[in-house]
Amino acid sequence: MKVIFLDKDAHPFLRQALEQDGHTVDLHCTCDRARILELLPQYDGLMIRSRFDVDRELLDAARRLKFVARWGVGTDHIDLDYARKRGIRVFNSPEGSKHTVAEHTVGMLLMLLNHLGRADRQVRQGKWVRRENTGTELQYLTVGIIGYGNMGQMTARRLAGFGCKVIAHDRFRTDYGDDYAEAVSLEQLQQAADVVSLHIFLEGNHNYVNARWINSFAKPFYLINTARGQVVHTADLVAGIKANKVLGAALDVNEYEEQSFVKLNPDELPEPYQYLRRSDRTVLTPHIAGWSVEAEEGHARTLYRKITEAFAQTTTNHA
Ligand SMILES: NC(=O)C1=CN([C@@H]2O[C@H](COP(=O)(O)OP(=O)(O)OC[C@H]3O[C@@H](n4cnc5c(N)ncnc54)[C@H](OP(=O)(O)O)[C@@H]3O)[C@@H](O)[C@H]2O)C=CC1
Numbered sequence: 001m002k003v004i005f006l007d008k009d010a011h012p013f014l015r016q017a018l019e020q021d022g023h024t025v026d027l028h029c030t031c032d033r034a035r036i037l038e039l040l041p042q043y044d045g046l047m048i049r050s051r052f053d054v055d056r057e058l059l060d061a062a063r064r065l066k067f068v069a070r071w072g073v074g075t076d077h078i079d080l081d082y083a084r085k086r087g088i089r090v091f092n093s094p095e096g097s098k099h100t101v102a103e104h105t106v107g108m109l110l111m112l113l114n115h116l117g118r119a120d121r122q123v124r125q126g127k128w129v130r131r132e133n134t135g136t137e138l139q140y141l142t143v144g145i146i147g148y149g150n151m152g153q154m155t156a157r158r159l160a161g162f163g164c165k166v167i168a169h170d171r172f173r174t175d176y177g178d179d180y181a182e183a184v185s186l187e188q189l190q191q192a193a194d195v196v197s198l199h200i201f202l203e204g205n206h207n208y209v210n211a212r213w214i215n216s217f218a219k220p221f222y223l224i225n226t227a228r229g230q231v232v233h234t235a236d237l238v239a240g241i242k243a244n245k246v247l248g249a250a251l252d253v254n255e256y257e258e259q260s261f262v263k264l265n266p267d268e269l270p271e272p273y274q275y276l277r278r279s280d281r282t283v284l285t286p287h288i289a290g291w292s293v294e295a296e297e298g299h300a301r302t303l304y305r306k307i308t309e310a311f312a313q314t315t316t317n318h319a
């Protein structure tokens with residue numbers, strides 16, 4: 001097979017293993033989309049993170065494409081229905097990043113509960129503030145996980161060690177097959193949770209966190225979002241923080257990240273986002289929950305396994 005890689009920073013394992021199996025791998029990392037459309041007809045496989053939308057136009061250009069290997073998890077930029085119709089397999093690699101997402105989630109939660117971001121900034125500015133930075137112990141809290149898939153399960157497993165109560169709501173499943181979280185309905189979660197961590201995908205979940213959803217909680221709560229920015233309606237979240245319905249928010253993703261940090265000055269973003277930047281009750285990270293040294297190799301090995309299992313043309317010992 002001929003495979004085109006659109007990411008020069010990808011861990012070398014996948015490329016090397018495919019080459020050792022006799023496939024050809026070409027790196028085209030700096031091309032723009034127009035050039036990729038010209039190149040694609042020659043390729044059987046496409047390896048991509050999230051640089052371009054893998055939409056109908058791109059899939060049509062790739063006349064002999066057999067697979068798309070999504071280096072990472074979210075497939076919201078891939079037209080999965082059309083790929084399926086064309087018989088193109090789509091592989092992703094949640095096995096690679098589920099541990100680091102879980103650790104990042106817990107890290108952000110600890111930052112919120114213990115005011116670590118603010119305290120760090122204050123000490124750097126020469127301020128020694130203690131009472132205002134008094135923490136809240138996780139062990140006495142109930143953490144509600146929304147979406148009990150790869151990331152949700154790993155987060156529950158990490159949280160179990162802190163002694164807190166972990167409950168989880170997943171839209172279809174009620175038997176989780178583990179002891180880390182108790183399965184509950186959304187309404188039960190909204191009654192009990194002190195912390196909510198979002199681990200749902202974007203499809204069908206735009207503005208999932210909105211004013212009505214926030215106001216349905218029995219108690220003020222902390223919100224963590226490592227899923228997708230557009231799952232949260234930012235203006236409604238800010239209103240919730242101002243009304244003390246939301247005690248704090250840790251966001252690794254935000255609804256403006258695509259159009260802003262790539263193309264615009266963050267200072268030009270709308271006011272709700274400026275509020276999140278100014279507030280002491282937020283923790284903001286640049287969509288890095290899924291990034292760790294170990295995850296990179298994990299993505300490479302996972303995709304190699306999935307590609308070779310699907311096409312079963314080679315027998316190797318790499319995986
Ligand atoms: N910040 C980062 O760097 C990273 C972010 N992510 C993001 O994390 C998210 C989760 O990934 P992953 O755990 O692999 O996804 P999974 O598909 O494994 O899990 C998501 C779960 O959420 C459930 N679900 C979807 N919508 C709802 C809803 N409205 N209410 C309750 N449950 C719902 C799904 O149910 P069902 O399948 O039954 O429909 C599924 O069980 C994705 O958006 C992904 O892109 C992932 C890696 C890194």
Ligand SMILES: O=C(O)C(=O)CO
Binds near residue numbers: 072073074075097291
């Ligand atoms: O893999 C994903 O879905 C990510 O968001 C990583 O950047």
